[in-house]
Amino acid sequence: MxxxxxxxxxxxxxxxxxxxxxxxxxxxxxxxxxxxxxxxxxxxxxxxxxxxxxxxxxxxxxxxxxxxxxxxxYPPQREYQDDGSWRDSPTSEQRLPTPSEPYLTPxxxxxxxxxxxxxxxxxxxxxxxxxxxxxxxxxxxxxxxxxxxxxxxxxxxxxxxxxxxxxxxxxxxxxxxxxxxxxNTLGVRAVVADVSLQGLSRDVWHRFSGGSQERQIALCPLAGTDLFQLQAALAGDEEPDLSAEGLTSMVLERTGRADIPVVAVHWASAFQMHxxxxxxxxxxxxxxxxxxxxxxxxxxxxxxxxxxxxxxxxxxxxxxxxxxxxxxxxxxxxxxxxxxxxxxxxxxxxxxxxxxxxxxxxxxxxQQLDLGYPGSSLALETSVREHGPRAGDRAPDAPVATLPGTPLRLFDLFRGTHWTLIGFHVPLLHSLEAKGMQVHLFGPGGNLVDCDGHFHDAYGLQRGEWMLVRPDGYIGAIVASDHLESLKDYLQRVGVSLRGVDLVAPRKSGFD
Incomplete structure (x- = not known):
């Protein structure tokens, strides 16, 4: 030992x-x-x-x-009817990416x-x-x-x-x-299996309803493989045969089709839902x-x-x-x-x-984009906001640029282990260097340009406001320039080193 x-x-x-x-x-x-x-x-x-x-x-x-x-x-889902006809429909809501939400499709x-x-x-x-x-x-x-x-x-x-x-x-x-x-135990048992099978195309998620839950079965082509995922509810205490022969019989019974043989089972599980x-x-x-x-x-x-x-x-x-x-x-x-x-x-x-x-x-x-922590003790706001995300919300993406014109995304700036502090047309501070925090400014004396107003559209910051983004991409704080002491206290609480940092703004200095 x-x-x-x-x-x-x-x-x-x-x-x-x-x-x-x-x-x-x-x-x-x-x-x-x-x-x-x-x-x-x-x-x-x-x-x-x-x-x-x-x-x-x-x-x-x-x-x-x-x-x-x-x-x-995800492919469209094809729902088969008892008469052999089918209807295709999107599996999920179809939306195009936006500057603030670059990924909108599961x-x-x-x-x-x-x-x-x-x-x-x-x-x-x-x-x-x-x-x-x-x-x-x-x-x-x-x-x-x-x-x-x-x-x-x-x-x-x-x-x-x-x-x-x-x-x-x-x-x-x-x-x-x-x-x-x-x-609660939900009274629903099901089987899920990764199988090799024949007789079905890979361009849709095949769903056979069969009228009752216990007769439903779905066969979804698994991206990145040549497999299908089989999903089926189980009736009562039914103990399924998870072999290729057993699952072939289940497919036949629930679809009425003998032309969908399961050739091999790569993984299978029967489980109770809780x-x-x-x-x-x-x-x-x-x-x-x-x-x-x-x-x-x-x-x-x-x-x-x-x-x-x-x-x-x-x-x-x-x-x-x-x-x-x-x-x-x-x-x-x-x-x-x-x-x-x-x-x-x-x-x-x-x-x-x-x-x-x-x-x-x-x-x-x-899609979990709207989940956040607005009621968290790590959400600090010192002003009333009428537009844009609140402290505790997910920090949106936006296209920005450096002063020389190099295009960037906010997500490029957020990526990594650091906190990100962004000032919007703020008074210039004496020092803004802190271990574990990066600082970026829009406006006079700043280092970023708001491309076509996308940053302002996404965040709705007012002149003189500061926004602190956590390492996990959520907004930690939104504070006005006259409340920087509260920001300093916040940073100390979360372990951001402030040694040598002056968060006191000189009056009427560099304010646009």
Whole structure:
């Protein structure tokens, strides 16, 4: 048994949640270990839909190009009638990108390919997942946690300053910490499988309604592969035969067609649908994220996306606390993310009821662009705003340019580990250098130009206002120039070093 094995963060679970945590921590130079009890990477498609907000996150993490090259837009859905006729319709609301919202179409990538892209990027940053390493004990302490792990890694006692449970809906860590997981079993069982089959085109998502929920079956071509994802509800205590022969029989029974043989099954799962939410997200130095904190029906493509965004929220806060920010910053993780999960459970459950009736349509509400934290204690505003986003909202994109005319996007400026402070026609300050923060100015003495007014359209800032954007792309603060002391206090709270920074504006100096 190895002793005195130490790290800053132990991540338990290497699905999309754990991998997002690892990528954010790796970008920030935080030491961590990411362990996964499975012997090899997950090879199924369980979460195949990436929502627009997640695509923005993946752009920040440096994997968007790979994700876009791997996947494809969702195909139209073809609903077959009993008489053999069909009707085609869009799977989701079709909208063109805008300057403020560059991604408005969900992108299909099977989960195993998404995770592969994340692991590749993690390797480029000098880290890797430890497969075949299982957590078997966890002892929270005042200044950290002692974890016992075993498997390919041998048996070890690992000392970590913080631990994150990204170990799924049956979370060992959540159960160990005796965190309640209230909710409902929804009385719906289903099968999902990745299969090779014949007889269907790959240009549409084939849906056979069959009248009742128990006769519905859907066969969706999986982007980036030659596979189809089979989805079907199960009746009562039905135990499906998940072999190629068994699934071929299911397809025949529910479609009435003998020309759609399942040739091979690459992955399959039968599962019960639940809607549950952890009573709390943190006990001392251990936090829950992803399915360990919430489970729900798969309708609407919310699960993987919500989990990625949990990790994206938590990871920068862990890094900030490890770098010296007050530990109370971690309280804002549950404060911000638990209400999002609660709302998502309601949305997924409502969409499930619509799916039972064959009426489900995915609109803007599933894209997660409108989710934010306006009620968070990290949302600071010192003036009344009538237009534009509020503190706590997602920070929109916009085309801008440098003074010499080089085109940029705001997302280019936000990308990375830093905070971004933007002044709009503001008094020039004595000094605006701070570790962990970049500063950009529009107006006299500034370094940016608002191209065709897109920045002002997106944000509606008034002259003399400052906007602070968090490392996760949400607006932290909007303050007027005569309230800069409140901004200074805010930055100190979140761990931005202000050594040598003067946030006092000289009166009537450089104000346009």
């Amino acid at each position: 190895l002793m005195n094995n130490e790290t800053d963060v132990l991540i338990c679970g290497a699905g999309p949640t754990g991998l997002t945590l690892a990528l954010v921590l790796a970008q920030r130079g935080v030491s961590f270990r990411i362990i996964e009890k499975m012997e090899a990477p997950f090879h199924g498609s369980r979460g195949k839909g990436l929502q627009p907000r997640t695509l923005e996150i993946f752009e920040d993490l440096g994997i968007l190009e790979t994700i876009m090259a791997t996947g494809a837009p 992108w299909m990538v099977p989960q195993f390919l998404t995770e592969a892209a994340m692991r590749t990027r993690l390797g480029e940053l000098g880290h890797q997942v430890e497969f075949g390493c299982e957590l078997i004990g966890l002892e929270p302490q005042e200044q950290g946690v002692n974890a016992r792990i075993t498997g390919k890694c041998g048996e070890q006692v690992l000392r970590a300053r913080y631990a994150v449970a990204a170990d799924g809906g049956r979370s060992f860590v959540r159960n160990l910490l005796q965190i309640d997981f209230p909710g 809607a549950r939410l952890a009573q709390r997200y943190r006990v001392g130095r251990v936090s829950l994220a992803g399915d360990a904190a919430h489970v729900h029906p798969p309708t609407g493509g919310q699960g993987l996306n919500t989990s990625v965004q949990d990790a994206y929220n938590l990871a920068w806060k862990l890094a900030a606390v490890l770098a010296g920010a007050d530990e109370t910053l971690l309280d804002t993780y549950e404060e911000e993310r638990r209400p999002i999960a609660e709302s998502m459970l309601g949305l997924s459950t409502r969409l499930l009821e619509e799916a039972k009736r064959g009426e489900m349509r995915r609109g803007r509400e599933v």
